[in-house]
Amino acid sequence: MLQGFRKVDPDRWEFANEGFLGGQKHLLKTIKRRRNVTPSTQQQGGPCIELGQYGLEGEMERLRRDRNVLMSEIVKLRQQQQLSREQLVAMEARMQFTEKKQQKMMAFLAKALVNRSFVHNLAQQNEQGALRGIEIGRKRRLTASTRGENLQEDMVSAAAEATQVVQEGLAALESDIATLFSAALQNESISDTQEPQGELDPNLVPLTAEPIVANANDLNWAELLNDDLIGGSEEEEGNVPVEDLVPNPPDWGHCTVIQLLKTIEVGMSSYSLELSPDLMTLTGVKCIRSRILTKVRRVPGPPAFPLVGHLPLLAKFGPSAFSSLANLFGPIFRFQMGRQALIIVADAELCREVGIKKFKYIPNRSIPSPISASPLHQRGLFFSRDSRWATMRNTIISMYQPSHLASLVPTMQSFIETATQNLDTHSHKEQEEEEEEEEDDIVFSNLSLKLATDIIGQAAFGINFGLSRPNSSNDYPKSNEVSDFINQHIYSTTTLKMDLSGSFSIILGMLMPFLQEPFRQVFKRIPGTMDWKIERTNRKLSSRLDEIVAKREKEVQRDSKDFLSLILNARDSEKVSKSLFTSDYISALAYEHLLAGSATTAFTLTSIVYLVSGYPEVERKLIEEIDGFGPNNRVPSASDLQHKFPYLDQASPRGTWVWLAPSVLAKDPKNFPDPEKFRPERFDPNGEEEKKRHPYAHIPFGIGPRACIGQKFALQEIKLSIIHLYRYNVFRHSPNMETPLELEYGIVLNYKHGVKLRVLPRKTKAN
């Protein structure tokens, strides 16, 4: 009879009994508990035999072994208990740390609210004229309660103090950044196959203490998304498909770097619409905003500075910061826009994953702090969310049908013809050129901005702003209303930034979002502060837009084909929901067109002309194609523009972006060999380079359902302009223009000192 424990391997013992057999329940009742083994039971021939006839000694041995097994079990359990205790302690410490951080923040706030001694600092460091404004405000509010006044002053002081803290922080971080980037640059010169040459700066070690992801595959992408979407525990991550865990997409932001940079301004400079494409050229850059900072900590990235995060990197290095970071940390890295944690994805394939395949989980753009105070900007398509966005986009997209775009050609052409009359006064023959004469220069960047604003003004509102008419033309005196509107628009646009030297409430919005609104409420009442100015301008702009919409709403019959009329007609005919397209949303949508469609297009057009005038071979090919199309008075149709100008197609706007981002592209020569060269041929659809390139390596208008709605509009306008310009002229760089051209990272990327060109009229071909 077999009974008791038996050894199944050197470390394990198992219960064994003849009545203990799998599937034979009825035998279980034959199993009897073994009684204490005593000499008498032995004599009675009781159940003392186990694993053979070992007798008492055998039994003792068996018990000893049983005891050892149990002891080792106890030791194991004790170890587990110890481990759990340690984890508990670590968790407590983490909680305490978090609590302390909160306390510190509260202490800072408390200090901010009682400190009265920094009014002067504010005047020096923050907003020009703020002090004067405060004084004026104070005089005006002499009757106000002293307590209220003090509070206001205290908040001003707090603002100054916070600015100081941030500035000190930036200074302290600067040396780290320099180290980081010098190392990054060193890394860049190392090709895949080469061994690193020389030692990397040892100072780099603490900065790159986190693991470098060499390959995008090293990170489980689905896991990353799960992680951020769900915010679950680390143990849960990656085990369950996203689809199962996210019944409703949670409210978290999605943005491409483009979108992000469109609205976010950093440090000295800001990044905008146009910047995005060149970043995307790197191989495509997308970023995912995470609400849960801790969840993205394990994604590699440089150490972040308290409050400002990685903003100083952008302030100091501009867009090339992203390339260097991609070089250091791999195609997926962490970046902190102030308090906002982002995951940057610098890989074409992963961009497709985020922008298209995972779109349903990340359909919305995050609303950056400058926008959060401006309903006007929030109600456009760009920042609208979920089902509202889907309905609005579906409605608006119908207004960009090919037939509608084609009907816009004559309007565009007419504006182009009028605007180019400005060139006549500047044009001269090469031999007459007086090198230093500034009056011969044309600031082409200004002209193209005026032209693009006029075209989109007409297309969006049906209003001719008349900005690009020749100066000498007095046919249409520009009304004060129009210039006021444009000025308000420009001011409103340029203040839409997250500049560390900008509006105080906007800075706060980045650093401590919950403080933004209370501070804005205070500052907007203090004359002279930027918050006050922004509030005033946006209010005026909104009311002007509302007026335009209200007037148009009242029109019984709207014949014009501008965006505003089309959308109002659709609403009146109940094609679109009245509750969704309320007047304020319609104002915002029309205004968004002005915003999104002016400086972007203008910058692209300027860049093309600037580049072509520096590359005679490109100019020759372009002119050949334009002249080959037909006589100068033959205006190309929308279809001609699409199919009959393949070389122009390659030059706009893609060649431009490549050239504009040499530092970014240099990191990815496999996609863009010789990136610093303006070589439209690289985009020749039949060329090897184009065939080899990843289809999402270059996405200047974005990808997926949220891609630019105005892409075809912009390209049509740009191509028409180039054709008209080069039919009659060629351009040369003015000797008065700086080289290399300096860029200004405003809300819309711009050439800091403009693009100055000389106009050379062509020997016009016989028509």
Ligand code: HEM
């Ligand atoms: C060369 C000129 C332009 C460039 C480079 C450009 C670029 C972009 C980019 C990169 C995006 C974001 C795409 C994404 O997130 O994947 C975007 C969105 C957008 N663009 Fe443009 N754009 C240009 C001209 C225009 C024009 C002329 C209009 C209006 C007529 C316009 C209206 C919009 C709108 C409304 C969105 C938001 C779309 C949505 O969220 O559904 N853009 N643009």
